[in-house]
Amino acid sequence: MAVTIYDVAKRAGVGIGTVSRVINESPQITAATKTKVLKAIKDLNYQPHALAQGLARKKTQMIAIVVPFFTGYFFNELLRGIQQEIFKYQYNLVLYNIDEGEQIDELLKKALRERRVDGALLISHQISDKIANKIKISSLPFVLVDSYHPSLDSIVVENKQGAFEATRHLIQLGHKKIGMIDGQLKSSPAKIRLEGFKQALLEYNIPFKKEYLVISDYITGQHGFNREAGYHAMKQLLKLAPNHPTAVFVSSDIQAVGAIKAIDETGLKIPQDIAIVGFDDIEIAEFLGLTTMRQPMLEMGKLAVQRLISKISNTASKDFKISFSTKLVIRNSCGALGHSRM
Amino acid sequence: MAVTIYDVAKRAGVGIGTVSRVINESPQITAATKTKVLKAIKDLNYQPHALAQGLARKKTQMIAIVVPFFTGYFFNELLRGIQQEIFKYQYNLVLYNIDEGEQIDELLKKALRERRVDGALLISHQISDKIANKIKISSLPFVLVDSYHPSLDSIVVENKQGAFEATRHLIQLGHKKIGMIDGQLKSSPAKIRLEGFKQALLEYNIPFKKEYLVISDYITGQHGFNREAGYHAMKQLLKLAPNHPTAVFVSSDIQAVGAIKAIDETGLKIPQDIAIVGFDDIEIAEFLGLTTMRQPMLEMGKLAVQRLISKISNTASKDFKISFSTKLVIRNSCGALGHSRM
DNA sequence: ATCAGTTTTGGAAGCCCTTCCATGAATTGA
DNA sequence: TCAATTCATGGAAGGGCTTCCAAAACTGAT
Known part of the structure; x- marks a missing residue:
């Protein structure tokens, strides 16, 4: 059986509440007890149980990314930005692959009402009013990336x-x-x-x-x-x-x-x-x-994560519609550079 | 507050145990009560809490995929296979991006000892004996994909x-x-x-x-x-x-x-x-x-998932080393077809 | 040494499930 | 009809954490 907070408490000669406080870096802890507890944690090689924490805190530290397909090169770059950012915030990323808009419904039910994740990024999905409404009602933090709906947070490219x-x-x-x-x-x-x-x-x-x-x-x-x-x-x-x-x-x-x-x-x-x-x-x-x-896919990914996490922690501002502009990169295929090399 | 199993039990006029049995499709349930409970579930729009279930069952229904980088085209295809398969088994996929072999150590600690996932797929990672040993000790289900270690399950390409x-x-x-x-x-x-x-x-x-x-x-x-x-x-x-x-x-x-x-x-x-x-x-x-x-990346992905899940459910056979063979696809760049078009 | 005020600490309750055990109802056979 | 089984059912216990409340341990001033 894995080592629990009770084992740590016993070993350190303190109560479980104290151990919990040490783990969560509560300020009101004597340096001495903190040291004791920390030692016990190390001795026992203790690691809090994420599910139990999640259950008690009502937070999973997980966010979902919902993509319509994987082969997209667009998605690759976006994912990189998301991953970089999510790492900073100590969140975990759960991947869902959904093709039809209507399947979002099912996702809402499964992943979200199950409270498996704290929020979700919806990538490149056309959102119907009906779905948008369901999302609103669910009151779960959502951010649309590369798609737009007036009543939801969206990050799009122009x-x-x-x-x-x-x-x-x-x-x-x-x-x-x-x-x-x-x-x-x-x-x-x-x-x-x-x-x-x-x-x-x-x-x-x-x-x-x-x-x-x-x-x-x-x-x-x-x-x-x-x-x-x-x-x-x-x-x-x-x-x-x-x-x-x-x-x-x-x-x-x-x-x-x-x-x-x-x-x-x-x-x-x-x-x-x-x-x-x-x-x-x-x-x-x-x-x-x-x-x-x-x-600017990498940037979009990063921004999306920042926004989602601020929504999760309730520090989000009211409305959020960001539009990234694109940039024309002129190479040979259009003929603007003359007819070289193609 | 979200609706819990107690609400359902009360509404259906049964005990929580009965509700749980209905959810988990236990055979010993009268058709009549089953109907009652199902109705209550629908009425209340009840969805079990994944974390609570996970805590009680000691299973998260999540598996980790650990990749060294995202930009890989190789990875894209693999991911598609994995995703397809995982969906069948009703698992969820958690994505971790790890570059250095030593970081696996940290991952073992975080994602796995936290018991956030039931098992993990390690993709394209060179595994040192030291790490391999830690993995063994952790006794968590692991499958290596596109890398090999004698003491671990591996799926490789030749x-x-x-x-x-x-x-x-x-x-x-x-x-x-x-x-x-x-x-x-x-x-x-x-x-x-x-x-x-x-x-x-x-x-x-x-x-x-x-x-x-x-x-x-x-x-x-x-x-x-x-x-x-x-x-x-x-x-x-x-x-x-x-x-x-x-x-x-x-x-x-x-x-x-x-x-x-x-x-x-x-x-x-x-x-x-x-x-x-x-x-x-x-x-x-x-x-x-x-x-x-x-x-054959798609196939590798699928097989990896199958193996991992059978390990998780303890139905896995003892040893597992699969080697997919590659196939030479001859096109123009090697000159075997003559010197056309390049 | 004492008291009031402050800080730290212990642990019960709660988060929401599953599972086991005990109970009572239904069924069987004589 | 009654005892002996069988079977569906209720609910306590347990899973491992956080948080709240009360108690304990301080603090410093008297």
Whole structure:
């Protein structure tokens, strides 16, 4: 049987309350008793039982991160930020993988009403009003990351503005036939980036052509944000030849990777024949010379943790909507640098 | 205050023991009472408190996954397998990020002696005898994935054989000047792949040249398994020109991505001037036409979870050493297919 | 030495479950 | 019909902690 607080108390010749106070660094403890207790703890190699502590304190020191898919490169970077920050606060991270918005319901029940975690970060999830309401009612600390709902804390990237700028960049390079490859619209960023795309066209008086928009969904599970989906989406655009777009805004770099391959295969040149702008600035974007919109993912992760923890400890300010802006990283794929090396 | 088992008992007009039995699907319960209790549970929207259950049952339904770094593409795929499997068993996954082997010590203390989790998966960690011993003593269920220790359960990939075959492939293509770019040797796969590399040279009577081995460590935190590190390592090899290797075995695809870039920049051609074989078969390997050793990561993840859970429930067989074999995926970068398209 | 005030300490109660044991009801057989 | 079983049920005990309250141990001034 493991050693408990009673064993420590007995060994140190004090009461359990005193031991507890030492553990929790209560100020009202004599230096002498503190030393005694500390020694006993070390002698017995005692470690408090997290569950028992959690039960008594009504705090688990755990937070949930709920992600729609794992393959995302976006998610990787975000996770790194979250992990770095969470470590500082001595919290533990529980990972949940949820694809459909409705499953959040189930999660609320399981992980949260079970009180397994003190709060949760919801990543890249489109939140319906119904779900938002349930979250509110649950009165559990929540922070949305990379998605938005008016009644919940959210940290987002300016997807609309980013998509707008990416598209505008292509327009300013002289393109008139501009396509877009997007992810499934149930993914919130996919939906919003489409809006930005459309707005740029509108503002520059370029008619939106339905056949120039391809929602990529070749395989399921990642909302179309993957390489194959991008590849097949681009194939579809290329079928429109000779009337295919001369420029394409792709809603994620990983899709762009597939799209580039598709273009490559038909013998067309990037950017001469087709210019590409992606979104995310994932690691290989630089390698590929892919022009893209960079998202400050690491920072978002850190901020999300800070906010969540301040909510958990009730020191949170009332409202919280943070919007990170994106930054256009110009490389070769858009043609702005001339036609070098692609 | 949340609703407890007492509230349910009162409402259903039964004792708490009965409610508990219903929750845990004990057989000895009348259909009638079961219905009553179930109704009360639904009426009150009752959800058992995970911590209280855990305390009473001495089981947390949580398992830890301990990874040395997050950026790894390898890890992504593995995580997917783990997640899929864990979901079936109704476990929750707690994520720990640990870089140095010695930190495992601390982890053992924190997460495990705190009994926050029922067991742990240790990913890609070099385990010293000392640590292995501590793990044994802790008597907590552990499974090593992608690393090996004689006294612990391990699931590995045949790194040595894989590296051997990758190198042999290059030898059989006629190369004599063969280099290797490896990760930090404190990473277990890095160390073992080096052995396989050396053995292949030995077997084919090619002397091992120290300057042809570069341990990549440009930035820390991922044991050299990243793009920049690969880039710089290759730069170093290229400095040996005109006596640079004509073929390089790179210990991970992501490093190979960097290496390819470095080669590209000097105007050399792959595979004509330098042939490359990687390791992992990450998503973009296909895109890049990178010849590589494929690892069955998803399967490893699933198997690891199965094994861990059977250990937790004491149904585990005595010993467990599984070795997955790798598979050479031939693409353009090695030159075996001729000199197309690179 | 005494008293009031202050600080430190011990331990019961409470957090919410599971499980075991005892109880009483139902069932069986003669 | 009654004793002997069997079986569902209630609830105390136990799991290991925190916290509150009361008691004990101080403090220093008289």
